[in-house]
Structures are given as structure tokens and as C-alpha cells.
Amino acid sequence: MTITSPPGQETSPIAAPKAKNQGGGFLRYLITRFLLIIPTVFILITVVFFLMRVTGDPITAAMGGRLTPDQLAARIHEAGYDRPILVQYFEYLGQVFTGNLGRTLSDNRAVTEVLSTYGAATLELAINSVIVALLVGIPLGLVAAKFRDRYPDAILRILAILGYATPVFFAGLILKLVFGVWLGWLPISGRADWQTELELTGLQSPSGIYWLDALRSGNMEAFWNVTEHALLPALALGLLTGGVFLRLVRTNAIGTLGREYVEAGRSRGVSEFRLTTKHAYRPALIPIITVMGLQIAMLLGGAVLTETTFEWSGLGFKLAEYLTARDFVAVQGIVVLLAIIVAVTNFIVDVLAALIDPRVRY
Amino acid sequence: MTTQTLPSANTSWLKQLPVISHLRMSSGLQRGMLVAGLVLSVLFFLCALFAPLIAPFDFAQSSDASGDFPRQAAPDAKFIWGTTATGYDVFSRTLYGAQTAIWVIVAAVVMSLFVGVLLGLISGYLGGWFDRIMVVLADAIYAFPSLLLAIVMSIVISQGQSSLFGGIMAAAISITVVFIPQYFRVVRAEVMRLKAEPFVESAQVIGASPWRVMFTHLLRNSTRTLPLIFTLNATEALLTLAGLGFLGFGIEPTAASEWGYDLNRAMSDATSGIWWTGLFPGLAIVLTVMGLTLVGESMNDLNDPRLRRFSRKKAKRITQSTQRGATQ
Numbered sequence: 211m212t213i214t215s216p217p218g219q220e221t222s223p224i225a226a227p228k229a230k231n232q233g234g235g236f237l238r239y240l241i242t243r244f245l246l247i248i249p250t251v252f253i254l255i256t257v258v259f260f261l262m263r264v265t266g267d268p269i270t271a272a273m274g275g276r277l278t279p280d281q282l283a284a285r286i287h288e289a290g291y292d293r294p295i296l297v298q299y300f301e302y303l304g305q306v307f308t309g310n311l312g313r314t315l316s317d318n319r320a321v322t323e324v325l326s327t328y329g330a331a332t333l334e335l336a337i338n339s340v341i342v343a344l345l346v347g348i349p350l351g352l353v354a355a356k357f358r359d360r361y362p363d364a365i366l367r368i369l370a371i372l373g374y375a376t377p378v379f380f381a382g383l384i385l386k387l388v389f390g391v392w393l394g395w396l397p398i399s400g401r402a403d404w405q406t407e408l409e410l411t412g413l414q415s416p417s418g419i420y421w422l423d424a425l426r427s428g429n430m431e432a433f434w435n436v437t438e439h440a441l442l443p444a445l446a447l448g449l450l451t452g453g454v455f456l457r458l459v460r461t462n463a464i465g466t467l468g469r470e471y472v473e474a475g476r477s478r479g480v481s482e483f484r485l486t487t488k489h490a491y492r493p494a495l496i497p498i499i500t501v502m503g504l505q506i507a508m509l510l511g512g513a514v515l516t517e518t519t520f521e522w523s524g525l526g527f528k529l530a531e532y533l534t535a536r537d538f539v540a541v542q543g544i545v546v547l548l549a550i551i552v553a554v555t556n557f558i559v560d561v562l563a564a565l566i567d568p569r570v571r572y
Numbered sequence: 573m574t575t576q577t578l579p580s581a582n583t584s585w586l587k588q589l590p591v592i593s594h595l596r597m598s599s600g601l602q603r604g605m606l607v608a609g610l611v612l613s614v615l616f617f618l619c620a621l622f623a624p625l626i627a628p629f630d631f632a633q634s635s636d637a638s639g640d641f642p643r644q645a646a647p648d649a650k651f652i653w654g655t656t657a658t659g660y661d662v663f664s665r666t667l668y669g670a671q672t673a674i675w676v677i678v679a680a681v682v683m684s685l686f687v688g689v690l691l692g693l694i695s696g697y698l699g700g701w702f703d704r705i706m707v708v709l710a711d712a713i714y715a716f717p718s719l720l721l722a723i724v725m726s727i728v729i730s731q732g733q734s735s736l737f738g739g740i741m742a743a744a745i746s747i748t749v750v751f752i753p754q755y756f757r758v759v760r761a762e763v764m765r766l767k768a769e770p771f772v773e774s775a776q777v778i779g780a781s782p783w784r785v786m787f788t789h790l791l792r793n794s795t796r797t798l799p800l801i802f803t804l805n806a807t808e809a810l811l812t813l814a815g816l817g818f819l820g821f822g823i824e825p826t827a828a829s830e831w832g833y834d835l836n837r838a839m840s841d842a843t844s845g846i847w848w849t850g851l852f853p854g855l856a857i858v859l860t861v862m863g864l865t866l867v868g869e870s871m872n873d874l875n876d877p878r879l880r881r882f883s884r885k886k887a888k889r890i891t892q893s894t895q896r897g898a899t900q
Contacts, residue, residue: 253712261728364601371869375861377811379818379835380854383842391845398843511717515815519839529723530819538727545720552715 236564243560247553254549258542259302260295267291268315268538311543316535321543324528329547331401331524334419335447335513336506338440342448343455348491350452351459355494356486358464366456373453378512382446382519389442397439399521443520447512451505458501462494499563506555510548594874606870612863620670627664631829647848654848656837666852668829672740673810673860679744680751680809681802687748688755693786695756696763707760710753718808719815722746726821739823743816747809754801763790803868807861814857831857 262268269285277285286292290301305311311321354366390398401420421440424433466472467490475489476482514526521527525544532540595606619626629636640659647654653662695706713721725746766772767790775785817823817832831853838850 249708250712250715253709254716257713258724261724264728359601364605368605371862371865372858375807375858375865377814377818377832377835377854377857379815379832379839380850380857383835383838383850383854387842387845387847387850391842507715507717511719511815514717514719515818518819533723533727534820541723541727545724548720549716552717556715 239564240561243557243564247557250553251550254553255303255306255546256299258545258549259299262538262542263295263298306546311546312539314532314537314540314543316532316537316540321540324540325525325543325547328523328525328528330419331522332510332513332517332526334401334421334440335443335516335522335524336509337419338444339448339451339509339513339516342444343451346449346452347455348459351456352463352486352491354456354460355463355467355490356482358460358467363460367460370453370456370460373450373456376450378446378450378515379519381450382442382516385442385446386520396442398442401436401439401522443516443522446519447509447516450512451509454505454508455498458498459494462498463490466490466494496563499559502559506559507552510552594871602870602873605866606874609863609866609868609870612859613867616670616860616863617674619667620674623667623671627661627667629661629664631660631665631668653852654846656834656849657841658837662834662848662852665829665834666831666856669831669834669853669856670860672823672828672830673813675740676743676747676813677806677809679740680747681805683744684748684751684755684805685802688752689759689791691752692756692759693763693790696760697767697782697786697790703760706756710756713749714753714757718750718812721750722812722816723819723821725749726816739827743813743823744809746816747812750812751805751808754805758801762793766790766793803864803871807864807868810857810861810864 267286267289269289269291270282283292290298309322311325313320314324350366350369354363357363386398389396420436421433424430424436463486467486469490472485472489475485480489510526513524514529516522517524517526518530525548529541529544532538532544595603595610642651642655642659651661651663653666655661656665691706695703722743723746726742729742729745772785772789775789780789813830814832814835817830817834818836820833820836823830823833834853835850835857838846838853841847841849
């Protein structure tokens with residue numbers, strides 16, 4: 211839910227150029243940056259593991275009240291939670307390394323299966339909202355930069371702050387009330403009607419991303435149904451993220467609009483519209499891509515809340531369910547997966563930034 | 573030539589206080605935003621302070637002398653913002669929610685400020701392996717979705733359910749862990765920069781202990797940018813608290829009133845068209861966060877001379893005074 215990195219990063223995210231060796235710099239950067247993922251993920255897994263075990267074992271947490279102490283002790287012994295914590299830790303690390311995250315306590319499924327089943331839904335929501343955010347944030351950010359310190363800018367800035375100030379579940383509640391209940395235009399929960407859902411999951415090797423599956427099967431009715439369901443969640447999360455993008459585009463476009471080359475373009479008779487959308491826009495995008503990595507983490511946090519709001523059965527929705535069931539094995543699995551996703555997206559974003567702007571490589 | 577233009581030497585200390593001096597610097601739109609932010613923030617503060625006096629009922633009161641309160645009643649004369657599914661008065665709960673929010677914000681910000689600044693100072697000044705470990709750790713935590721971290725922390729601290737004090741502290745500590753890296757990074761970067769300054773070196777030469785250098789010489793100089801992060805974090809603390817509450821990981825409804833939790837309950841109401849249980853706590857969050865953000869943003873802009881805007885009159889006065897100074 212963060213809006214910004216520490217102040218200052220927004221305006222000058224590109225570190226000072228340190229290009230010493232030009233040849234082969236990119237490959238070296240790629241490898242160094244890739245290797246940096248490993249400690250990050252390792253630290254997060256370690257921190258989460260020890261934090262979750264500090265207070266006790268997962269079985270007591272999940273079934274504490276329901277089993278007799280003897281039964282409880284037997285279950286704990288069976289699962290190996292009575293061994294020294296370091297032994298458990300190294301075993302867990304080995305398991306994570308081989309892709310085994312244990313079984314959930316509440317419904318006894320393999321955690322990896324849960325992740326693959328519900329991960330696609332979260333991915334779909336994330337993609338949809340990023341599209342909405344970009345569609346909203348970039349044009350409006352350019353408008354705000356163009357009309358800097360005049361009324362359009364003031365209104366847009368206030369809207370952007372409003373976007374930051376509104377928790378995604380409150381935005382969801384309002385959208386549900388207005389478009390779902392009062393106007394009756396859009397469905398208020400779920401990812402599709404159950405018939406459609408049945409049809410789509412019954413497809414051969416479904417991707418789990420519903421609109422993709424619906425398009426592949428050529429079923430336009432299903433596609434419409436899926437889109438209808440996806441609209442409100444994507445709007446809720448996308449508009450709020452769009453506010454952040456708007457601010458970023460604004461700050462950066464103000465910087466590029468003041469450059470000499472824009473002035474030169476103006477003197478050549480390039481139209482104001484073209485100046486804003488072509489000349490100032492392109493270079494303003496570079497810092498945005500680098501900051502995007504941080505927004506992905508924010509987006510995933512927001513996705514957890516959005517999914518709960520719209521009963522969108524993705525990872526966040528399941529996470530909330532497992533939290534209520536006090537199933538900490540499942541919670542740990544989901545959190546670890548999200549940590550890996552964040553680390554990997556940050557890597558991709560950094561590589562993209564390096565591809566676009568050679569100064570980033572070092 | 574006079575170099576100092578705006579705050580002239582004879583202004584009283586009152587006018588140099590952070591918010592007041594900013595207010596005097598501002599004009600036009602910027603002043604409007606700052607004033608709007610201040611009004612909202614003060615309103616929030618007053619609600620929290622005087623909740624017991626203003627609220628007609630207690631936050632967990634579902635009956636009075638005339639019998640049980642109606643459930644999910646629409647706003648009317650007695651319950652001006654309606655009642656919830658459990659028969660609580662929405663108006664009273666929203667007011668008391670400000671109290672919970674302010675406790676959590678203050679506790680979270682104070683704790684993360686304390687720990688983050690301390691770690692940043694030590695790490696930046698001493699360097700070495702401690703510094704390296706801290707940086708990697710802070711970066712790893714910083715990149716992680718803050719809400720998830722807060723969830724993990726609140727499991728650790730309270731196993732997810734708690735009393736008033738326990739709940740507030742659990743929420744505050746969960747949020748603290750998320751914020752520490754931010755303070756840590758800022759302070760560490762400043763300390764790294766200041767370490768090379770002559771005044772630090774001269775302190776070392778005359779034999780000041782590392783602690784003395786850190787706390788007398790570096791602390792003051794490295795914490796200038798903090799007020800800004802402070803307002804940003806106050807809003808983030810509030811949003812994280814609401815998020816935790818919304819996921820059912822906050823404070824029990826009978827122990828304290830919490831806006832996020834109320835919104836969670838209001839979700840099912842919304843399906844049947846009941847708007848008042850969700851709208852008011854939600855608006856309370858939005859307005860509070862907006863108020864604090866506006867204050868923070870305006871102060872940020874005003875601190876940066878490039879972003880500061882003057883009214884025509886003031887701009888003229890400044891030019892005149894500099895011209896006068898130049899001719900003298």
C-alpha cells in the first residue's frame with residue numbers, strides 16, 4: 211500500500227552513471243542482478259519461517275481447541291514439529307528447494323497445488339488492473355504536467371491523492387453498491403457464473419486466466435461473462451494504482467517538458483500535443499519503469515484486499531481464508547510464493563530499465 | 573546584498589514553527605491544499621480527542637434504557653448514521669475509530685522512528701559486516717508487500733486476536749516492522765554522507781567516543797528529512813491498520829472500534845443495498861489519509877524552493893528587497 215519510496219527517489223530514480231567498462235556490461239549486469247535474487251528470497255523465506263515458528267507450531271494454532279492434548283502431541287510428533295527448530299528449518303529449506311511446500315492443515319491439499327490453482331486468478335487480476343492503471347495514469351499524468359499548477363493539474367492531483375487515500379476495499383464497496391446493487395449493471399462477486407466457470411475449467415489444459423481460456427474456446431458468451439465479472443475488481447485496484455502512476459508521469463513529464471530539446475521542437479513549429487505526447491513522454495517513461503517494480507509489490511498487497519472484497523478466488527482470497535482457519539502452513543506457502551514473485555518481477559523490471567537506458571548498467 | 577529574503581531576522585519563534593512557517597510561505601493553490609489538509613487533520617484529531625463527549629453511545633453498545641437498538645436501521649433522528657447488523661450505532665463507532673487510529677499511528681511511528689534511526693546511525697557510522705547485513709535485510713523487507721509482512725507479524729504477536737491494548741500494540745508493531753527499513757535507509761544514507769565532513773573528523777580527533785559522535789554530532793544533522801516520511805508513514809500506518817482490520821486481523825469489535833473491521837462487516841450489508849454501515853467508516857479513512865497527505869505534500873513542496881509558488885505581491889516584494897540590497 212505504499213505510495214512512494216522514500217522521497218527523492220521519485221524524481222531521480224536513475225543512479226548517477228558509473229559506466230566504466232562499456233563492452234559486455236549488460237551481460238555482467240544481468241548475471242549480477244540475477245544472482246542478487248537468491249539472497250533476497252533466501253532472507254525472506256528465513257524471516258517468515260522463524261517468525262511463524264516463534265510463537266508455536268502450526269498444528270496447535272490450527273487445532274488447539276479441538277483436540278485433546280494427547281492427540282495434539284501425537285499429531286505434532288507425526289509432523290515432526292517437536293524436533294529442534296534448526297533441523298526443521300534446514301528440512302524446510304530443502305523442501306522449498308525441491309518445490310515441496312507441505313500440505314495445508316485445514317483441507318489437506320498440497321500447497322503447491324493450491325498455488326498453481328489460484329495463482330492464475332491473481333495473475334489475471336494483476337494484469338487487468340495494470341492495464342486500467344496505465345490507461346488512466348499515463349494520459350492524465352501528461353495532462354497534469356502540461357497544465358502544471360493550473361486548475362486541471364490541481365484537480366488531477368487531488369484525484370491522485372484521493373486514489374491513494376482510498377483503501378481498495380472501500381472503493382470496491384462503493385463500486386459494488388453503485389454498479390452492482392443500485393444500477394444492477396454488473397455482477398458484484400466471483401470470477402464468472404458457475405456454468406461458465408464449469409465450462410472454462412473443463413477445457414483441455416486451461417491456463418486458469420479466464421478471458422484467455424474463453425477466447426481460446428471461441429465462446430463469446432463466456433468471454434462476455436468473464437469480462438463483466440472482471441470489470442469492477444480491475445477498476446477498484448486499477449484506479450488506485452493509476453493514481454500513483456499519474457503522479458509519477460506528472461513529475462517526470464514536468465522535468466522533460468522543461469528541457470531545451472522540447473523548446474527547440476516548439477520553435478520548429480511542432481504542435482503542443484505532439485510535444486507532450488511524443489517528445490516529453492518517451493524519456494519520462496524510463497523512470498516510471500524503474501519505479502514500477504515497487505508498485506508490483508504494492509499491487510500484490512492490494513490484490514489480497516481486492517480479492518477478498520470481490521470474492522475473487524485467487525491467492526489473496528485463499529490467504530484470507532487460510533488466515534481465518536489459522537492454517538499457517540498454507541499462509542507460509544502463499545507468502546513465500548509472493549516473495550519470490552516480487553523478487554523476480556523486480557529483476558525483470560531492472561533488466562528492462564537497463565535495456566532501455568544504458569546508464570543504469572554498471 | 574541580502575541573502576535571506578523570506579523569514580526576516582526579527583520574526584518571532586512562533587512564526588518559525590514548522591507548520592506555521594509553511595503556511596506563511598504558501599500562496600494560492602498551495603495554500604489552499606495546505607489549509608484543507610490542516611483542517612481535515614485537526615478534525616481527525618478533535619474527533620479522537622473528544623469522541624467520548626460527542627458520541628451519543630458507546631462503540632460497543634447495542635441497547636439502552638428503552639431496549640435493544642434496531643439492527644441495520646437506516647439513518648434517523650436517534651441514530652444519525654444508522655446502525656450495524658449487530659445493532660451498534662455507526663456514528664459512535666466511526667468517532668471512536670479515530671481514537672484507535674491515532675493510538676496506532678502514534679505508537680507505530682514512534683517505535684519505527686526510534687528503532688529505524690538508531691539502526692541507521694549505527695549501521696552507517698560503524699559500517700563493516702553489521703552494515704552489510706542490515707542493508708541486505710532492509711532491502712529484502714522493503715521489497716516485500718507491506719500488508720503481507722504486517723499479517724505475518726500480527727500472527728506472531730497476537731495469533732490474530734486480541735484485547736484493546738494488545739490489539740493496538742500488535743497492529744502498531746506489525747506496521748513498525750514494515751517502516752523500519754525506510755527510516756533506516758534515509759538515516760544511513762545521510763550518515764554515510766556526513767561521516768566524511770570535517771566536523772565529524774574534528775570530533776574524532778579530539779577523542780569523542782563513537783557514541784558521542786553518533787548522538788551529538790550525527791543524529792541532529794541526519795534527521796532533517798524525517799518529518800516528511802513521518803506524515804507519509806502516518807497515512808500508511810492508518811491504511812495498513814485498516815487493511816489488517818478488513819482481513820479480520822485487527823482489534824476485536826468489543827475492545828475498540830476500528831474502521832477496517834467495520835468495513836469488513838459492511839461488505840455483506842452492501843449486497844442488500846445497505847450503504848450506511850460502510851460509507852461512513854470508509855469516508856473517515858479517506859478523509860483522514862487525505863488530510864495528512866495534503867499536509868505532508870504541501871510541506872514537501874514548500875521546503876523545495878523549486879516547487880514553491882509565490883503570490884504576485886510577495887514575488888514583487890522579494891524582488892524589490894533584493895534589488896534594494898543590491899544597490900546598497
